[in-house]
Amino acid sequence: MNDALKHSTDLNVQLRPWDSFMALYQREMARFMKVIFQTVFTPLINSVLYLMIFGVSLGKSITLDHPVSYLAFLIPGLMMMGVLNNAFQNSSSSIISGKFSGDLEDLKVVPLTSTMILWAMSIAGLTRGLMVGLVTLFVGEAFSYVVDGQLIAIAQPLWLLLFLVIGGLMFSMLGVVVAFFARTMDQLSAVSSFVLVPLIYLGGVFFSMNGLHPFWRTVSRFNPVLYLINGVRYGLLGIADVNIWTASVVSVVFLGVFYILGLRALKVGDYQRW
Amino acid sequence: MTSQNLAPIKIDALVKDYGSLRAVDNVSFEMKPGEIFGLLGPNGAGKTTLISTIMTLEEPTSGSVQVFGHDVTKEPQITKTLTGFVPQELIHHGYFDVEEIMNFHSGYFGLRKNKERIDWLLQKLSLYEHRKKKVKALSGGMKRRLLIAKALVHDPKVLLLDEPTAGGDIELREQLWTFVEELKSQGLSILLTTHYIEEAEQLCARVGILQKGKLRRVGPTRELVKELTKREIGIRLKQEPTSDPTHPMFLRRVGSELIFETPSTMGAGDLLDQLNLDLKQVADLNIREGSLEDALRRVLGDKVATGGAV
Numbered sequence: 027m028n029d030a031l032k033h034s035t036d037l038n039v040q041l042r043p044w045d046s047f048m049a050l051y052q053r054e055m056a057r058f059m060k061v062i063f064q065t066v067f068t069p070l071i072n073s074v075l076y077l078m079i080f081g082v083s084l085g086k087s088i089t090l091d092h093p094v095s096y097l098a099f100l101i102p103g104l105m106m107m108g109v110l111n112n113a114f115q116n117s118s119s120s121i122i123s124g125k126f127s128g129d130l131e132d133l134k135v136v137p138l139t140s141t142m143i144l145w146a147m148s149i150a151g152l153t154r155g156l157m158v159g160l161v162t163l164f165v166g167e168a169f170s171y172v173v174d175g176q177l178i179a180i181a182q183p184l185w186l187l188l189f190l191v192i193g194g195l196m197f198s199m200l201g202v203v204v205a206f207f208a209r210t211m212d213q214l215s216a217v218s219s220f221v222l223v224p225l226i227y228l229g230g231v232f233f234s235m236n237g238l239h240p241f242w243r244t245v246s247r248f249n250p251v252l253y254l255i256n257g258v259r260y261g262l263l264g265i266a267d268v269n270i271w272t273a274s275v276v277s278v279v280f281l282g283v284f285y286i287l288g289l290r291a292l293k294v295g296d297y298q299r300w
Numbered sequence: 301m302t303s304q305n306l307a308p309i310k311i312d313a314l315v316k317d318y319g320s321l322r323a324v325d326n327v328s329f330e331m332k333p334g335e336i337f338g339l340l341g342p343n344g345a346g347k348t349t350l351i352s353t354i355m356t357l358e359e360p361t362s363g364s365v366q367v368f369g370h371d372v373t374k375e376p377q378i379t380k381t382l383t384g385f386v387p388q389e390l391i392h393h394g395y396f397d398v399e400e401i402m403n404f405h406s407g408y409f410g411l412r413k414n415k416e417r418i419d420w421l422l423q424k425l426s427l428y429e430h431r432k433k434k435v436k437a438l439s440g441g442m443k444r445r446l447l448i449a450k451a452l453v454h455d456p457k458v459l460l461l462d463e464p465t466a467g468g469d470i471e472l473r474e475q476l477w478t479f480v481e482e483l484k485s486q487g488l489s490i491l492l493t494t495h496y497i498e499e500a501e502q503l504c505a506r507v508g509i510l511q512k513g514k515l516r517r518v519g520p521t522r523e524l525v526k527e528l529t530k531r532e533i534g535i536r537l538k539q540e541p542t543s544d545p546t547h548p549m550f551l552r553r554v555g556s557e558l559i560f561e562t563p564s565t566m567g568a569g570d571l572l573d574q575l576n577l578d579l580k581q582v583a584d585l586n587i588r589e590g591s592l593e594d595a596l597r598r599v600l601g602d603k604v605a606t607g608g609a610v
């Protein structure tokens with residue numbers, strides 16, 4: 027037998043945290059790359075529909091107090107919506123399917139720390155989110171070219187990237203939290219449809235906060251998604267309903283909160299099979 | 301103390317409560333390096349719970365668990381790297397094939413380029429030809445073997461096998477135990493639980509007997525059997541005797557054979573002496589040693605199911 031395959035009784039442990047982390051990141055990526063077609067194709071269809079119905083048909087009758095067309099106004103909101111949904115999807119479905127199959131326990135019996143698991147899942151969710159965001163941007167550019175006769179030049183690329191990254195990480199972490207504490211599949215979808223969808227829709231994907239009743243404007247200020255969407259809108263178009271610095275500080279604070287919740291979920295959460 | 305003398309697993313006053321149920325009740329024992337240690341006991345005795353605390357799947361209510369001198373709650377990354385774990389329940393892995401699962405699992409231990417060992421393990425466990433199959437398409441026995449391959453992918457120093465042969469066919473069991481003996485001969489320490497007491501008797505140098513969370517007995521298998529069981533000595537005489545002997549250990553007579561039940565420590569010679577039998581009268585001696593299963597039944601009481609399913 028090859029010596030390398032012989033059992034070694036050496037008790038010195040060599041941890042390779044970077045490789046452990048990368049292995050999990052690669053698994054999380056491989057999981058959605060197996061269904062890459064749906065992953066990218068579904069949001070592509072969604073954006074086309076939204077842009078056709080809202081951007082093109084309704085858009086003509088909507089005026090904004092921003093110097094951009096309603097179609098252009100929609101694109102950053104749709105991008106962020108795609109990022110958030112897919113980031114949440116990726117981490118939560120990974121954990122839930124792990125609870126069904128029993129392989130979530132695998133993560134608990136190998137030298138992966140909660141921090142490593144959280145980052146691997148979050149960055150994978152972010153990666154998927156960014157792919158969808160990019161697809162949405164391309165579709166948006168095509169629509170803009172056809173309908174408005176011009177391509178949109180990205181106003182502030184770094185701000186754009188910053189908010190996409192924060193949003194992707196934040197919702198991946200939220201996915202970890204919700205999936206860990208969900209006791210059933212129904213609970214997970216309840217959180218999706220009664221918490222996430224309203225947050226995203228009321229976060230200003232389709233409208234400017236300036237047009238809202240003052241009461242709702244105040245309520246909106248507590249919605250983290252509002253800052254993410256306005257940040258992205260500022261990055262792409264150079265316009266926003268909130269100050270960009272306020273938006274970034276609030277977003278980073280929320281990211282910190284979700285990070286702590288995510289770590290907590292991984293530390294005390296239940297890895298056992300359903 | 302050199303590292304080679306450290307106990308692979310050391311359990312100290314371990315208690316695990318699930319609500320009001322005490323699943324593990326003040327258990328202490330130590331494995332010896334390089335041995336196969338068997339944890340036996342009826343369903344619900346707490347075997348899986350105990351193993352789960354070693355893997356940090358369950359947190360001890362009190363007490364401590366050490367792997368080669370490292371506390372599992374204080375240095376989990378080290379203890380997990382030293383340990384290979386085969387869970388009792390099968391795992392399905394919805395999306396991936398056998399080879400992918402092996403690669404990921406190896407990667408979690410920081411070994412992202414481990415093809416040689418992975419191929420070797422898959423061959424050893426007759427999975428190599430199935431390596432491109434989705435895990436969910438494997439039979440139960442193959443899934444079980446995949447769990448074992450996964451547990452060994454990082455060359456652990458102690459292997460925990462929780463009912464590794466449950467539901468498996470004879471072939472799987474024989475193949476598995478041959479492989480386990482081979483690993484043991486290279487110095488791997490192994491803790492196993494099993495339903496098949498004969499397996500434990502053949503393999504385990506020492507066993508611990510759990511019942512309702514309490515460790516009732518722990519010790520070398522042969523010594524426990526000796527201590528807890530009687531041996532039957534049959535003396536077949538050349539001529540059928542006219543009457544039964546009056547010796548207190550006499551059990552029954554079958555034709556010309558006198559059957560005695562003696563303590564395991566007593567030799568046949570002693571019995572012959574006590575009976576004052578002339579060797580010329582004896583046609584044959586027949587000795588039946590007690591089994592681990594008998595010993596287990598003694599410890600657990602007769603209500604326990606027999607026929608191996610303890």
Ligand SMILES: Nc1ncnc2c1ncn2[C@@H]1O[C@H](COP(=O)(O)OP(=O)(O)O)[C@@H](O)[C@H]1O
Nearest residue numbers: 318321323341342343344345346347348349350
């Ligand atoms: N997660 C759990 N929650 C509550 N009770 C449990 C849990 N796991 C095991 N038990 C209980 O603990 C006891 C020991 O179970 P277990 O360790 O699985 O026994 P064994 O592996 O020896 O069959 C049983 O009474 C079982 O019902």
Ligand SMILES: [Mg+2]
Nearest residue numbers: 347348349388
């Ligand atoms: Mg069990």
